[in-house]
Amino acid sequence: MPTYKDMVQPVRATDADMKKIHIDPVPDDQKCEKAIEYLDLMRKKFRSFVLAMESCVKCGACAENCHTYLGTKDPRNIPANRAELVRKIYKRYFTLEGRWLGKLVGAEDISLDVLEEWYSYFYQCSECRRCAMACPFGIDTCEVTMAVRQILHWLGIVPKLHAGVGAAMEKVGNHTGLPKPGIVDTLEFLSEEIMDEFGVEVNFPVDKPDSDILYVPSSADYLLNPYTLMGAGMYFTYIGANWTIPSTVSEAGNFGLLFDQMFTQRHNVTRLLDAAQNLGIKKIVWGECGHGWRAAKMYIPSLADRPVPWPITHIHDEVAYHVRTNQLKLDPNKVGHPTTLHDPCNYSRACDLQENLRTVIKACVADFREMYPNKERTFCCGGGSAILFDDPEMYQRRIQLSAKKAELVRATGVGANGDGYLCAPCSICKAQLYPMVEEHELGVEVKGLIDLVGKALVWK
Known part of the structure; x- marks a missing residue:
C-alpha cells in the first residue's frame, strides 16, 4: 500500500500566502498538539463527524x-x-479502548507524517458526497473532509490555490482579483460581442442603485466562460429585468466552504449582504457555480450577521420558471449539436436542481441525450471542491479523477462525430472538464447551461 510520500500533492501555500488570509502557520513542533485540540473541537461541535468516526x-x-x-x-x-x-x-x-490498547484496536499517535497524509488525501477527495448515497448507515464522508481541511487550515497547511482565492475574495470580492475597472471593461466588451454575434443590444449594469435583482456570477465567467455571462445578460434583457452586478462581490463561488468555513465563508456572506443592502435590491440571483450555490442556499441564513430579508434563488430556477410559464421563446433547433448534461454534485445532491436543469436544457436543445447514472446518482467531474491544481503531476491526477466521468460521456454517443456538446452548468465543473474532454479525446465541446439559453433565445 502506498504511503503519502508516494502521492503527488498540491502546491502548499507559503507563510506569506497564509498571512494574507489572516492565518499564522503553527510551528512544526506545535502542530501535533494543536491538531488534537482542533480535532477535539470538531468532535464536540459536529455530530455528523462523530457519526463518521464511530x-x-x-x-x-x-x-x-x-x-x-x-x-x-x-x-x-x-x-x-x-x-x-x-x-x-x-x-x-x-476513546477508552484507543487510550488503553493503542495499535491493537487500530489507534495511532499523531505525528507530522500523519498530518501530511491528511493533506495529501483530503485534497484528493472532491467532497462530491456520492459515498453517502451508497453507505447503509448514511455516513457522509464529505463531512470528514470538510472537518480535516478546516483543521489543516488552522495549522497553516493549505493549497496555494485556496489561500490565493481567499485573499483575493477579501481584497476585491472575486477569486481572480479582478478590480471594478476590469469588471466594467470586460462587461462592455461582452456587450459588443453580443451585438456582433447575436445582433442584440445588452447592457451589463454594475452597482446600479434600486435594482430589483442582484446577480452574482462566477468570476470565471469574465475570463473562461464568457458565453455564460453573455447568456445571463441576454436572459435578463429578454425578460425586461431591472438588474445589476455588484462590483464588491462579483463571485458566485465561496471557497470558504472548501477549506475555511469559520472565517472565509462568513466573510464572503457579509460582503454579499452589504452589497444587497447598499443597492436596495429585492432579490438575489446566483450564477453558475455548484459549491457557491450550496454555500449560499444552505449557509447564508446561519452565517449572516443580520436578518436576510431578500429571497435568494438560482438563475437556473429563474429560467426554468420562465420556460414553464411560456415567457421565454426558445428555438432548440438553433443549438444544432447532440448534447448531454453533466449533473454537478452540489446541484444534484445538495440543492435539488436536477429537474430544473432538464426543464431548461430540453427547451434549448433538439438532440438531448441523458447520461447515466444521473441526477442524485451522478459521478463527480473530478474537480469538485476546487481540486484544480495546475502543476504537472497534480494535473495528471485531475485527469485520473475524471476517468469515470469521461467513460459516462463517451457512452452517450454525443461525441461520436466530433460535434457534441457536454453541458456543465457549474464553473468549477467547466474548469475541470475543459482539459478532461481533450485528454480523453471525447469529441465534445463544454458549454454552460446559460450559454445554451443565450443561443436558443428567439428575439421579438
Missing part, C-alpha cells in the same frame, strides 16, 4: 461509488479508508 463498519459499499478511488486505484482513496486516516487518531485520543 459508525463505519468498512463494508466497502463506498469504494465503487467513489470516482477518486476508481481513477487512482489507491486503496487509501476509498472513502472509508480515507476517513480511517483520522479515525485512528480519534481512537487514540478520544
Whole structure:
C-alpha cells in the first residue's frame, strides 16, 4: 500500500500566502498538539463527524461509488479508508479502548507524517458526497473532509490555490482579483460581442442603485466562460429585468466552504449582504457555480450577521420558471449539436436542481441525450471542491479523477462525430472538464447551461 510520500500533492501555500488570509502557520513542533485540540473541537461541535468516526463498519459499499478511488486505484482513496486516516487518531485520543490498547484496536499517535497524509488525501477527495448515497448507515464522508481541511487550515497547511482565492475574495470580492475597472471593461466588451454575434443590444449594469435583482456570477465567467455571462445578460434583457452586478462581490463561488468555513465563508456572506443592502435590491440571483450555490442556499441564513430579508434563488430556477410559464421563446433547433448534461454534485445532491436543469436544457436543445447514472446518482467531474491544481503531476491526477466521468460521456454517443456538446452548468465543473474532454479525446465541446439559453433565445 502506498504511503503519502508516494502521492503527488498540491502546491502548499507559503507563510506569506497564509498571512494574507489572516492565518499564522503553527510551528512544526506545535502542530501535533494543536491538531488534537482542533480535532477535539470538531468532535464536540459536529455530530455528523462523530457519526463518521464511530459508525463505519468498512463494508466497502463506498469504494465503487467513489470516482477518486476508481481513477487512482489507491486503496487509501476509498472513502472509508480515507476517513480511517483520522479515525485512528480519534481512537487514540478520544476513546477508552484507543487510550488503553493503542495499535491493537487500530489507534495511532499523531505525528507530522500523519498530518501530511491528511493533506495529501483530503485534497484528493472532491467532497462530491456520492459515498453517502451508497453507505447503509448514511455516513457522509464529505463531512470528514470538510472537518480535516478546516483543521489543516488552522495549522497553516493549505493549497496555494485556496489561500490565493481567499485573499483575493477579501481584497476585491472575486477569486481572480479582478478590480471594478476590469469588471466594467470586460462587461462592455461582452456587450459588443453580443451585438456582433447575436445582433442584440445588452447592457451589463454594475452597482446600479434600486435594482430589483442582484446577480452574482462566477468570476470565471469574465475570463473562461464568457458565453455564460453573455447568456445571463441576454436572459435578463429578454425578460425586461431591472438588474445589476455588484462590483464588491462579483463571485458566485465561496471557497470558504472548501477549506475555511469559520472565517472565509462568513466573510464572503457579509460582503454579499452589504452589497444587497447598499443597492436596495429585492432579490438575489446566483450564477453558475455548484459549491457557491450550496454555500449560499444552505449557509447564508446561519452565517449572516443580520436578518436576510431578500429571497435568494438560482438563475437556473429563474429560467426554468420562465420556460414553464411560456415567457421565454426558445428555438432548440438553433443549438444544432447532440448534447448531454453533466449533473454537478452540489446541484444534484445538495440543492435539488436536477429537474430544473432538464426543464431548461430540453427547451434549448433538439438532440438531448441523458447520461447515466444521473441526477442524485451522478459521478463527480473530478474537480469538485476546487481540486484544480495546475502543476504537472497534480494535473495528471485531475485527469485520473475524471476517468469515470469521461467513460459516462463517451457512452452517450454525443461525441461520436466530433460535434457534441457536454453541458456543465457549474464553473468549477467547466474548469475541470475543459482539459478532461481533450485528454480523453471525447469529441465534445463544454458549454454552460446559460450559454445554451443565450443561443436558443428567439428575439421579438
